[in-house]
Structure formats: structure tokens, C-alpha cells
Amino acid sequence: xxxxxxxxxxxxxxxLIGVPAMAEYPDRTIExxxxxxxxPALSVSQIIAxxxxxxxxxxxxxxxxxxAGGIKAFQxxxxxxxxxxxxxxxxxAPLVLQPILKKAEWNFDDxxxxxxxxxxxxxxxxxxxxxxxxxxxxxxxxGKANPxxxxxxxxxxxxxxxxxxxxxxxxxxxxxxxxxxxxxxxxNNDVKSGILDFAFVNVGNYKQDPDAxxxxxxxSEQASAKAAFGGAPSIADIDADLGISGLAPMGxxxxxxxxxxxxxxxxxxxAAMGKAMKDPDxxxxxxxxxxxxxxxxxxxxxxxxxxxxxxxxxMADAIKWEEDAxxxxx
Numbered sequence: 338x339x340x341x342x343x344x345x346x347x348x349x350x351x352x353l354i355g356v357p358a359m360a361e362y363p364d365r366t367i368e369x370x371x372x373x374x375x376x377p378a379l380s381v382s383q384i385i386a387x388x389x390x391x392x393x394x395x396x397x398x399x400x401x402x403x404x405a406g407g408i409k410a411f412q413x414x415x416x417x418x419x420x421x422x423x424x425x426x427x428x429x430a431p432l433v434l435q436p437i438l439k440k441a442e443w444n445f446d447d448x449x450x451x452x453x454x455x456x457x458x459x460x461x462x463x464x465x466x467x468x469x470x471x472x473x474x475x476x477x478x479x480g481k482a483n484p485x486x487x488x489x490x491x492x493x494x495x496x497x498x499x500x501x502x503x504x505x506x507x508x509x510x511x512x513x514x515x516x517x518x519x520x521x522x523x524x525n526n527d528v529k530s531g532i533l534d535f536a537f538v539n540v541g542n543y544k545q546d547p548d549a550x551x552x553x554x555x556x557s558e559q560a561s562a563k564a565a566f567g568g569a570p571s572i573a574d575i576d577a578d579l580g581i582s583g584l585a586p587m588g589x590x591x592x593x594x595x596x597x598x599x600x601x602x603x604x605x606x607x608a609a610m611g612k613a614m615k616d617p618d619x620x621x622x623x624x625x626x627x628x629x630x631x632x633x634x635x636x637x638x639x640x641x642x643x644x645x646x647x648x649x650x651x652m653a654d655a656i657k658w659e660e661d662a663x664x665x666x667x
Contacts (some may be wrong), residue, residue, distance in 0.1 A: 362421060362602050366396045369424040369592070370414040372407030372431050377541035377626050378590075381455050382426055384622045385592075388613035393605070399426075406496070407431025409443055415443075419595035421602030424451070427593040428585070430497050433646050437653055438495065445646065448593035449603055450638035451609040453631035455623050456589035458562030459498050460555045460569065461489075461505075462538040462550030464529055473554040474575060476535070480511035485666040487513035490524035498537040500652035502555050505572075507655040508579045512662040525549055537586075540627035541584040542564050556586045560630040584641065585648035588629065591638060607635055 351387045353615045367390070371382050381398045390397035402410035407430045417423040423450060432448075435441035461473065470476040491499035506513055516533060518524040524536040528550060538550060543566055552569035556564055561573040572579055572586075592610060594603060611634060613619055620630045633641060 340392075341437065345350060350391065353532050354605050360633055363393050363395045365422065365594050366398060367393065367422050367428050368400045369397060370410050371399050371401050371426040372403065372410035372428050374403035377457070377539075377544075377628065378428070378588075380626055381623050381628050382590075384611070384619055385454055385613055388616055389606075389609045392609035392612050404439065408435055411441065411443065415595065417595075419599075420482055421594065421598035421606060423594070424457070424606070425595075426454070428590045429588060429645065429649075432593075433642065434497055434500070434592070434649055437547045437650055445642045446639065447596065449596060449598060450468065450635040451592040451594065451603070452614055452635060453462040453633040453638075453641075454590045454592055454614070455628040455630055456559075456562070456584060456587045457540050457589050457628045458565060459501060459558040459561070460538045460540075460543065460552045460556060460566050461502065461535050461554045462525070462543075463535040464531065464551050465548070465551045467551065474554065474577075477509040477511050480513055481509060484512045485514065485663060487511065487534045488516055488532070489513055490516050490518045490527070490533055492521055492524065492537065493517055493519070495628065495656065497588060497649075498539075500649060500656060501581065502537060503655035503659045504581055504586075504602060504652040505554075505556070505579050508557050508577060509659050512659070512666060514663060515659070538566075543567075544627045556581070559584055559587075559629070562587065565627045565629065567626075580651060583644060583648075585645045585652075591633075591642065 369382060369386050371379060373379060379399060379401050386397035386399050395602060402413050407428055411425065411431045414423055414425040431441060432445050437446055470479050491502050494515060499515060521539055521542050527533045528536045538552065547567060552566050555566045555569050555571035557571060558573040614630055623630045
């Protein structure tokens with residue numbers, strides 16, 4: 338070895354002294370921040386997180402952060418560094434709906450998508466011994482003949498089920514009163530007692546007690562959503578254009594990271610989530626809860642989510658139509 342080689346080797350060895358070895362990513366727990374509390378959505382997120390954790394070789398936890406229509410969870414996640422150790426569970430309400438309602442400052446394209454996660458459909462249910470109508474279209478005919486007399490609940494006002502149900506009612510020119518409730522079970526109980534005429538039913542509540550209400554219409558055209566509600570009639574079965582399609586009338590989430598996340602870490606997370614969502618055991622567990630695993634990867638995020646945004650914007654107009662129509666009846 339000549340002098341130059343010895344010198345170069347010496348410089349290289351010296352340069353490495355005191356420099357910590359670069360740890361491979363990931364080397365510690367990854368956290369997914371969910372904009373919901375305990376319930377089916379949390380269970381589904383933990384199923385996906387557990388499968389991703391196995392692929393990545395580190396634990397993945399789900400932090401339930403309910404509040405403010407999902408805004409609290411997003412704000413919590415955005416305060417974390419973009420280092421690939423925080424995943425944002427991008428549920429449609431905080432991701433798309435809150436910006437439409439001007440309650441959030443971000444847009445869906447402010448985030449980097451990993452992979453679509455799961456969807457959960459909504460349905461309209463009424464009492465099992467209802468005698469005024471036997472199907473959804475008969476209920477719409479009764480409502481049109483009795484403007485303002487139907488009372489229903491979407492849970493809280495201006496939430497996603499309210500947008501969808503207002504759009505459906507507007508399509509039939511049926512004016513109905515939305516009564517806010519803090520929880521879907523409380524509203525469902527008041528449907529059974531006759532205080533309300535119908536209410537939105539989420540698939541988690543349906544799975545807990547399938548016979549509590551008659552499911553009159555599943556608010557999704559997807560066959561998997563219809564199956565999740567025991568094969569009840571869906572919007573694909575009625576002869577009307579409601580102006581809602583795809584994921585727009587449903588709950589769904591797409592896992593995301595911040596824009597400044599290193600690209601190589603984004604690819605690592607995408608690969609792990611892609612494998613997790615293809616795992617038959619993962620899909621079966623999600624389906625048993627009543628949710629539907631989604632197959633879309635990051636390349637389809639912009640097209641699909643922008644389409645949902647466009648449809649939800651028209652649904653927001655339906656709530657204004659409902660309010661104006663009720664005022665006109667007074």
C-alpha cells in the first residue's frame with residue numbers, strides 16, 4: 338500500500354470516528370392517529386396497524402383521538418415531525434368534509450397517500466312494525482305528501498350522514514326535519530318508540546343488533562356494502578338518480594403522512610400497507626366487523642378523493658336546501 342492509499346484510508350477511518358451508525362428505518366414504534374374513539378373504526382385501524390407492524394418489524398399503535406369532527410386528530414398529527422413515525426388515519430370527514438365546510442385549513446392534496454384502508458356504508462332504518470310504508474320509495478311518497486312531517490336523525494348535524502341523507506331527500510323533494518342526537522343508539526331507540534320516523538344506521542350498530550330496525554335503504558351502490566347490511570335494498574336497486582356514487586356517500590379512510598416525510602420512508606410504508614391490505618386474514622377480520630377493505634394504492638388517491646370532494650360539495654348545498662324548505666313551511 339502506497340502513502341496515498343494509507344493516507345486516504347486514515348482519513349476515512351478518522352471521519353467515521355464519532356459518527357453514529359445510521360439506524361435502519363424503522364427502528365421504533367410507529368403511531369397511527371385515528372380521528373375517532375373506541376368502536377369499529379378503531380378495531381379496523383388496529384387490524385391494519387398490526388399487519389403493517391409485522392411487515393415492518395416494529396410495533397404499530399393506534400392513538401384514538403376523537404373530537405371536533407376529526408380536526409383534533411389531524412392537528413395532533415400535524416404537530417409531529419414528518420419522519421415516518423406518525424401516520425394520519427385520513428377519514429373522509431376531517432380530510433374532505435371539514436375543508437368544504439371551511440372548518441379546516443388543509444386540503445386532501447396537502448398530504449402524501451400511502452394506501453386506501455377501508456370503507457363503511459350507512460343505511461336508513463325505520464321501525465320494524467311501520468305501517469305507513471313498506472319500502473323506501475313509499476316512504477318518500479308519504480314524505481312528499483306530508484311536507485315537514487318526517488322526523489329523522491343523522492346523529493349530529495352537518496356530519497357526513499346528514500349530507501348524504503339531505504341529498505337523498507332533496508332528490509325526492511321531500512322536506513324533513515333532522516333532529517340532532519349525540520349517539521346513533523339513542524336515535525335508533527327513539528325510532529323504535531315512534532319519536533323519530535327514521536334514522537341513519539352505521540354498520541357497526543347494525544352488526545350489534547341486526548333486527549333493531551328495518552333497513553330500508555343502504556346508501557351505497559357497492560355490492561359489498563349491501564352485503565354488510567344483510568342484503569337490504571341499496572341505492573343501486575331504486576329507479577332514481579340521487580347524484581351520489583362511489584365512495585362519496587360512505588365513510589372511508591386513506592392512510593397518509595406529512596408532505597415532508599423522506600421519500601424512502603414513504604415507500605417503505607406504502608409497501609408494508611400494500612401487503613397488509615392484500616393479506617386474506619386481514620381482509621376477513623375487517624369484513625367481519627362490517628367494513629370493506631379497499632384495494633386502491635397511492636396512484637389513485639388524487640382522482641378518487643377529488644371526485645368525492647366534488648360530490649360532497651353538492652351535498653353541502655342540499656343541507657342549505659333543507660333548511661330553506663323548512664323555514665318556508667313555517
